[in-house]
Amino acid sequence: VIIRKLASNCFRASCTLLGVWVFVQSLPRLLPEDPARIAAGEWATDAEVQALRQVLRLDQPWFRALRISGLEWLRGGFGQSLRYRKPVSELLRQGFPISFKLACFAMLLAALLAWSLALWRGRSSRALQALAIASPVYVLGPLMLWGIAQHIPGLPVSGIQGWAAWILPTIALAVPLAGHQARLLTTQLESLRDSYGLRWSRGSGVPLTVAWRRWLLPAVSGPWLTVLGLQLGGLLGGAVLVESIFSIPGLGQILVGALNTRDLPLVQATVFLGAALYVFTQLIVEYLQAVLDPRLR
Amino acid sequence: MMHRLGSLSKKKAMIAASFLMLGWLFGGDGSVDLTNRLANPQLRHVFGTDEIGRDLFARFWLGGARSLTLGFFLTGLHLFLGVVLSVTVQPSLALRRGLLGFADWLASIPSTLLALLLIAFTKPGYGSLIFALALGGWIPYARISLTQLDALRGDLSLLQTTLQGASAMHRFRYHLLPRLWPLLSAQAAVGLGAVILVEGGLSFLGVGLPPDRASWGVMLASGRAFLLVSPWGLLWPALGLLMVLLLATRKSA
Numbered sequence: 001v002i003i004r005k006l007a008s009n010c011f012r013a014s015c016t017l018l019g020v021w022v023f024v025q026s027l028p029r030l031l032p033e034d035p036a037r038i039a040a041g042e043w044a045t046d047a048e049v050q051a052l053r054q055v056l057r058l059d060q061p062w063f064r065a066l067r068i069s070g071l072e073w074l075r076g077g078f079g080q081s082l083r084y085r086k087p088v089s090e091l092l093r094q095g096f097p098i099s100f101k102l103a104c105f106a107m108l109l110a111a112l113l114a115w116s117l118a119l120w121r122g123r124s125s126r127a128l129q130a131l132a133i134a135s136p137v138y139v140l141g142p143l144m145l146w147g148i149a150q151h152i153p154g155l156p157v158s159g160i161q162g163w164a165a166w167i168l169p170t171i172a173l174a175v176p177l178a179g180h181q182a183r184l185l186t187t188q189l190e191s192l193r194d195s196y197g198l199r200w201s202r203g204s205g206v207p208l209t210v211a212w213r214r215w216l217l218p219a220v221s222g223p224w225l226t227v228l229g230l231q232l233g234g235l236l237g238g239a240v241l242v243e244s245i246f247s248i249p250g251l252g253q254i255l256v257g258a259l260n261t262r263d264l265p266l267v268q269a270t271v272f273l274g275a276a277l278y279v280f281t282q283l284i285v286e287y288l289q290a291v292l293d294p295r296l297r
Numbered sequence: 298m299m300h301r302l303g304s305l306s307k308k309k310a311m312i313a314a315s316f317l318m319l320g321w322l323f324g325g326d327g328s329v330d331l332t333n334r335l336a337n338p339q340l341r342h343v344f345g346t347d348e349i350g351r352d353l354f355a356r357f358w359l360g361g362a363r364s365l366t367l368g369f370f371l372t373g374l375h376l377f378l379g380v381v382l383s384v385t386v387q388p389s390l391a392l393r394r395g396l397l398g399f400a401d402w403l404a405s406i407p408s409t410l411l412a413l414l415l416i417a418f419t420k421p422g423y424g425s426l427i428f429a430l431a432l433g434g435w436i437p438y439a440r441i442s443l444t445q446l447d448a449l450r451g452d453l454s455l456l457q458t459t460l461q462g463a464s465a466m467h468r469f470r471y472h473l474l475p476r477l478w479p480l481l482s483a484q485a486a487v488g489l490g491a492v493i494l495v496e497g498g499l500s501f502l503g504v505g506l507p508p509d510r511a512s513w514g515v516m517l518a519s520g521r522a523f524l525l526v527s528p529w530g531l532l533w534p535a536l537g538l539l540m541v542l543l544l545a546t547r548k549s550a
Contacts, residue, residue, distance in 0.1 A: 019402045027418055035418050134542035136494050138501040138514070139535045142521040146528050237409030241498055245521070255410075256502060259417045271414045275406045282405075 002290055009286055013279045020275045021073075024268045025066055028058060039082065039262040055082070056264060079265035083258070088269045091254055096273075098160060099250035102242070103235045105166055106173035107228070113174065114181035118189060129186065132179025137238050141172040141245035158247040169246045173238055177231050184227055188220045222293050229285030233278030309544060313365060320362025323355065338529065345529035348519060356511035357533045363512050365541065367427075368493040372485050374431050375492075379438025380477070384469065387446045397443075400436045408433050409495060416504045426505055430492060437484050445477050490545035497538055513538050 028035035036053040037044070044052075050059075057065035072079065078088035113132075117125050149157045149168060156165040192198060192215075201211055240252035247253070251270060258266035338345045344353035386392045406414070412429035419425040449455060458468055499505030500514025513534040520531030 016402050016405050020406060023406075024414070027414065038418070130543060130546070131539075133546050134490075134539055136497060136538065136542065138498055138517060139538050142517060142524065142531050143535055145521070146524050146531060150525070234407040234409070237407045237498075240409065240413070241501065244502060255413065259413055259502075259504060262417060264417070267414065267417050271406065271410050274410045278407055279405050 078269040083261045083263045095251040105170040109174035110177040113178035117182035118185035233281040236274040320358040360511040375434035378435035383439045383442040
């Protein structure tokens with residue numbers, strides 16, 4: 001049963017991705033302004049704009065352009081970047097490991113912070129959670145540059161040289177995520193703590209560790225995984241900000257650069273990659289939940 | 298006790314309204330004064346000045362008012378779109394499936410990325426910013442009101458109003474909307490914070506509001522660049538954003 005469900009989920013996910021791809025590819029045609037003119041810049045001559053239209057396949061009919069770039073994508077080529085004059089796939093291959101590493105660090109730290117905030121049942125825990133939720137990446141990052149990095153001489157504030165350079169970006173990315181996770185965990189744990197079943201089992205002499213392992217942990221981990229998946233999938237959005245604050249050459253930085261220079265093929269490929277990562281994490285989360293929770297099978 | 302604003306409580310609404318009034322009254326984009334750059338807080342410039350000598354106090358208030366106005370406007374737009382779409386779509390099964398499928402598909406592109414993508418293809422300005430943020434924002438509202446409408450489908454009191462000859466508009470205004478409102482307004486309280494957050498991020502990256510307009514995101518970006526000379530350009534908008542988001546995202550209250 002679980003295999004069949006997985007297969008149907010995979011099918012649905014690939015349909016979604018196909019839709020996203022078509023959307024990303026045909027977006028230039030849907031908008032009222034001429035994207036080639038915007039990409040070419042204000043002072044471009046008509047001939048230059050025309051040349052760009054050819055490169056972007058805007059001069060061809062919609063379906064034919066879609067088919068040609070579809071075949072190209074299937075062969076693993078995502079087109080040429082307008083600005084770097086390099087294949088887009090090469091640029092993405094450089095940026096992806098860096099962003100992935102940052103995302104992993106941030107998720108680990110966020111999970112750690114969230115659990116410690118949720119297990120510590122003080123009044124200030126609630127306040128800290130609210131503060132963490134309300135502090136966006138682009139406020140936290142510069143504030144840490146001012147408040148922390150300035151006073152610790154050896155701490156690098158940009159780039160990815162050495163392990164110390166990862167500290168500040170990881171914290172900036174992790175804190176808001178940790179806030180959301182901690183709030184969820186706190187409410188879940190509180191409702192479970194007062195539940196009849198748990199009190200009964202504790203009263204009949206089940207040790208706390210067993211109760212945790214057998215009941216609390218599985219019950220809490222379902223919703224937690226959902227939130228984790230959503231956050232992990234949306235992390236590229238946060239990475240855009242963090243990477244531009246700490247100048248880390250990852251996917252986010254590539255995307256911002258591509259946006260500023262109106263490098264359309266690069267933007268399309270990066271956004272599609274972001275959507276693909278999101279859909280993929282949803283898939284994994286659904287699978288994990290089916291494994292953990294027999295009711296969903 | 299339930300008052301009309303639901304989760305957007307009266308106290309918060311009062312704070313927001315007075316903030317907006319102060320902002321549009323006292324705020325300004327500030328005039329350039331190159332002899333007085335990056336000044337510390339003083340009597341003439343209560344918050345100090347930025348890197349080209351504009352008064353941070355005026356920019357702080359106007360930037361905040363802009364963020365809040367945009368946030369309220371967009372949240373209202375999302376709410377309106379969500380409710381209207383769900384009400385039109387609800388009677389027909391095919392249309393509902395279509396809308397929910399479309400929403401699922403749109404939600405698979407993270408909202409920041411979607412906004413960035415749309416802005417990349419259009420000219421920067423208020424129009425494209427609003428369009429980019431409005432495109433995906435209605436989804437939670439539509440989902441909530443669809444589930445609520447489904448739950449109300451077999452409701453006898455609703456049937457009675459129809460039998461008594463109430464018009465669709467009357468039914469919607471006096472019988473449906475009051476029942477949808479509690480959940481919708483709770484979502485709106487969360488959504489307001491999210492909209493302000495995303496808008497600030499886009500402005501910080503330089504693709505949201507135009508850079509010559511004061512907004513907290515823009516101020517943060519320029520404050521960060523001159524951080525080592527004077528922290529004030531960074532601290533005030535950071536403080537403002539923290540306060541507003543803290544108020545907006547606080548549970549219930």
